[in-house]
Amino acid sequence: MIVFTCAGCDAWLTSPVSQVALPVHAHQRYGHELLPALMEPGTYAVDPEPSGPPWRRWEEIGAEEAEACGVYAPVFAVSYGPPGAVAVALGDVRGTVLIRERCDGVCCGLDGRNGPNLACARCGRAVATLVDDCSYWQVVWLDPRAVRSLDVDAPARRVLGWEELREQPQRPPVDPVGVWSPVWEAAISVGLAHVLAASGGARVVVPDGPVADAFRPALDALLPAGPPTRSLVLAGPGLPATVTDIALVPRHPQSGKIWSSGTEAAVPLTADVWTYMAFSRNRRLRPASRGLPEGVYRDDPPPPPPSGPFRLDRELFLDALVRLPEVRRPWLRAVHDDVRDRRPDLPFSW
Missing domain, CATH: 2.170.150 (Metal Binding Protein, Guanine Nucleotide Exchange Factor; Chain A)
Known part of the structure; x- marks a missing residue:
């Protein structure tokens, strides 16, 4: 500590x-x-990353100096605060x-x-x-x-193993009041930027399920239809090994380590979001404790339905994208510009 x-x-x-x-x-x-x-x-x-003032306008510093600061596409201003x-x-x-x-x-x-x-x-x-x-x-x-x-001499927190993380509380995509979780919107928006960079501009195929629910609308809107294609699936602890082009893997919330999937491209996701995606649909019911008879299960109400369609966080997506060198490629720069300029058919919060 x-x-x-x-x-x-x-x-x-x-x-x-x-x-x-x-x-x-x-x-x-x-x-x-x-x-x-x-x-x-x-x-x-x-x-x-550098954060806070002083700020310098993109027009003042130019692309070369911005790239030295880790920013690869135009932004309003670049932070020259301390990292x-x-x-x-x-x-x-x-x-x-x-x-x-x-x-x-x-x-x-x-x-x-x-x-x-x-x-x-x-x-x-x-x-x-x-x-x-x-x-x-x-x-x-x-x-x-x-x-x-x-x-200081104080008990440090024990770093949990990957299997132990599965037993931690998961973060559902919809908050108790029926709105999409901002943490989910942040995790998917940043993950989308990395999936696009890994796609090479090819169409990304996503199997039906929670990954498709979160990523497919944006991928279909931002990438061209038809071949060639790349596949995107979940990979990580507790899931069977799979062959894929792009794997969504958990990022450890304590150590920050990314699960090693052995795939060509691994895109990290917030661990509790990844765990919910991976196991929510086949999660086993657990017996209630403290007084209920064996075999009796809690009758918890189902989670509320969302109040509207899932929308991505435009600002976080763009901030993640401009920090990837791949955004200098013409096709991905065009994606960046479409989102920056608020193309109306895209599933982002404006």
């Missing part, structure tokens, strides 16, 4: 935390309501105070538009950015230039 301390005075800024993978929806904006916490208590994640921002849960932050002149937001809270808005309570150094406005996942981003990590 580690704690993060102020680089100026060594004051503790967090409780002990263990590292996990950065959630794929970390930078998602969704709806106009308050979203839950991004990070679980006692965890932290590191964003390897390595650390995401922690709001409840794990200690010893900070708000910087009042930086407490800007759109509606219900702070959105961090002006950079760090939390200072070390001991020395006054700006150390972190609190984000809790509507449409944003609630999180505190520690500034990597202003904090240090310190090993």
Whole structure:
């Protein structure tokens, strides 16, 4: 376990935390309501990409310099902020105070538009950015230039094995109120960008089932019909080995490791989304515990039907696509431009 301390005075800024993978929806904006916490208590994640101000316009830096920053297609602006921002849960932050002149937001809270808005309570150094406005996942981003990590003697979280992950709670595609889960929209949108890059511009064939429900409408709309074709299936722990061109594999939520499928192209998916896709339709009912007789099963209500068709997150899809070198290929650049310019027949949220 580690704690993060102020680089100026060594004051503790967090409780002990263990590292996990950065959630794929970390930078998602969704709806106009308050979203839950991004990070679980006692965890932290590191964003390897530059983030935050200063920003430089694409027209100012040009394609060559943007590619050096890992951006391969035009965007409005490129971040020249530091890489390595650390995401922690709001409840794990200690010893900070708000910087009042930086407490800007759109509606219900702070959105961090002006950079760090939390200072070390001991020395006054700006150390972190609190984000809790509507449409944003609630999180505190520690500034990597202003904090240090310190090993502490505390029990670390055990990293679960792949089979153990199957026993963890799965994330259904529809929330209890009947709307599509924003985590599903984020996972499928980012995964779609990688599937397209792996397709080489050929039509992708998806067997009927949850993968087809999520990916097929966009793949059919964005890729040409007819041969040649490539196949897309699920692969991973608990599934039989299969021969395919593109495999959707789980990404471990703690270590960030991607399941090794041995296929030509492996596209990672958020583990709880992958697990639901892989096992929800043949999941065995389990006996209820605590007092019910053996053989009696819970009579839980079925999940609510979605309130509308599944829509992909346009911004996350484009952000993932512009960071793939393959987007420089003319056919994939045309796909990028169609989505950026809001081609009306595409299954994206505009």
